[in-house]
Amino acid sequence: MELTPDLQEKKQFLIAGLKRTYKVQYDAIQPLPYIKDRLYCVDKVFVEGGVEVCLAPELTRGTGGSWERLESYKSIYTDFRFNSKRRIIQGEPGYGKSTLTLQLAYDWCNGVSDSPMNNVETQILLRLRQLGSVKSLYRAIKSFLLFHEPRVTKDDIEKIIHSCSSVHIILDGYDEYPGRDSNDDDDVHRIINMELFADFDVSLTTRYLPECLRKETKRAKLTGFDDKARNEYIRKAVVSNNDEAVAEIKRLLYENSILADLCHVPLIFVMFAHMAHDQRDLMKFKSVTQFFKHMIRCFYDHLKWKYYDNKSNKFCCHETGHHELDKIAFEGLNKKNQQLSWIKTEFCQRVGPESYNQYISIGILVEEDEVSDVSTGDNVLFTTMVRFYHKLFCEWYAAHHLVTLVKNAHDLSDMLRFLDPFDLQYLFRFACGLDPNAGKKLINHLKELPDGDKFAILSILEQTGEVNDIMDSVKKLCSRRVDIQKGDSALLQRSMTQLLQIASKNNIPISCVYLGLCSPRVDESGLNLILESGLSLSILSSLQELNIYDSNRRLTNEEFAAILSYSSQCTSLKELT
Secondary structure: OOOOOOHHHHHHHHHHHHHHHHHHOOOOEEOOOOOOOOOHHHHHHHHOOOEEEEEOOOOOOOOEEEEEOOOOOHHHOOOOOOOOOEEEEEOOOOOOHHHHHHHHHHHHHHHOOOOOOOOOOEEEEEEEHHOOOOOOOOHHHHHHHHHOOOOHHHHHHHHHHHHHHOOEEEEEOHHHHHOOOOOOHHHHHHHHHOOOOOOEEEEEEOOOOOOOOOOOOEEEEEEEOHHHHHHHHHHHHHOOOHHHHHHHHHHHHOHHHHOOHHHHHHHHHHHHHHHHHHHHOOOOOOOOOHHHHHHHHHHHHHHHOOOOOOOHHHHHHHHHHOHHHHHHHHHHOOOOOOOOOOEEEHHHHHHHHHHHHHHHHHEEEEEEEEEEEOOOOOEEEEEEEEEEEOOOHHHHHHHHHHHHHOOOOHHHHHOOOOOOOOOOOOHHHHHHHHOOHHHHHHHHHHHHHOHHHHHEEEEHHHHHHHHHHHEEEEEHHHHOEEEOOOOOHHEEEEEEEHHHHHHHHOOOEEEEEEEOOOEEEEEOOEEEEEEOOOOEEEOOOEOOOOEEEEOOOOHHHOOOOOOOOHOOOOOOEEEOO
């Protein structure tokens, strides 16, 4: 489509306006939510975690298919095996999906030569949670990306987009999209199903797969930070090339081995790394609950130091008295379709204006505009929504209310029917850590669930903070063959890997580990065995026998050598099969 001279000029306005909007977004990365004046450009802090692609997909809501690790996020767009107009990038909360989209925006705006965005004429990046009732992509672009550009209308955008030689659309956060999994005839679902912009490149980030996908859709997933990525982040964003400071932060992490799984989540590790650098006397944590309690205390302490006056006592009050916030968080999670954002005015009314303003100032809550009503022309009405800084914070406060409910309940199965431990493992672990009596009832409930017995052991550890209290259970578990298989739930795999690492750290003999169809590979450091699920097994010094079975895979010489090298570091190993 050939544009008139007037539209050619507006095209330049459009591209310049998009870059202006993206710059504001990618220049505002905030590693510690309670330090609002410490902002970074995404390129200064972005570190690549693990990325895998599904080469033989099973297009279901599960995680089936054959997955293979990529060298870089750039390979999602350059690897010929992943050639497609539709790409889905999956990842759990905090694994860096939105940060990756901002890095792609930075690449496009700055013409980064080795980026797949370098030759894209126009890039559209939309956060789906903000769309509200907006069904039109053009209106969404005008409302959220070009609201400051009066010279370009919604109708202009439609004409210009169709005239571009190449367009890359990035839709961030399908799992938070108000119209997700609906039958509405909106542009988002038409784009996913290739009924709209079939010739445009489209990337969709999400926690889970949409209900309906075209077979042409390719899938990638972010698998978190390994030791190499953590080391790179410390050097790039925290202490530069100060080897002594790098070693100190890593020492603090290794001393807090209970946090190993949590620090696999990039968002949590980033907060830990900055806290460890700022607080040289960072305490040793015995549980995830203890770490999170300390982190929340840091949020409040920073606000007290910033506004030290007679309000300090009020800060203490809100730090401990947050019952209504707990209730709101629990109500949001305890639904078939979880609610993760709320209308500001309603939320503020429930918790009270003073508490609300503190939660915003501290960084526990974040405000965001969402379209509430669409009128004619280019005019839309916005509603200010509020959400927790991260879903883990929602689980932390919900756990406090869960404790109250559990202590007064006789039958937990009906009350907890919407709370899936796989999706909300930290909600359960926090609750066990916050109150011993409620923890006992929750642990008994978990033991009755499929694969719940192993998770229950972790919850006992959370409850007491003492590894000694679960030693008998761990010894009993490790005295027989420990199976980790492809069909196991992610909850079971995560629980098993953590318990094996606890056993190894405490010199408990592990008789045998059997990995069935898990397609394990050794990471670049040579210190971790990465399973197909993305979970990892670090060196197990007390492991006596390791069996790896995968009838569908042939190891290369390099892969075999890496497994031999990993095994040789398991100093008690007697047999490798």
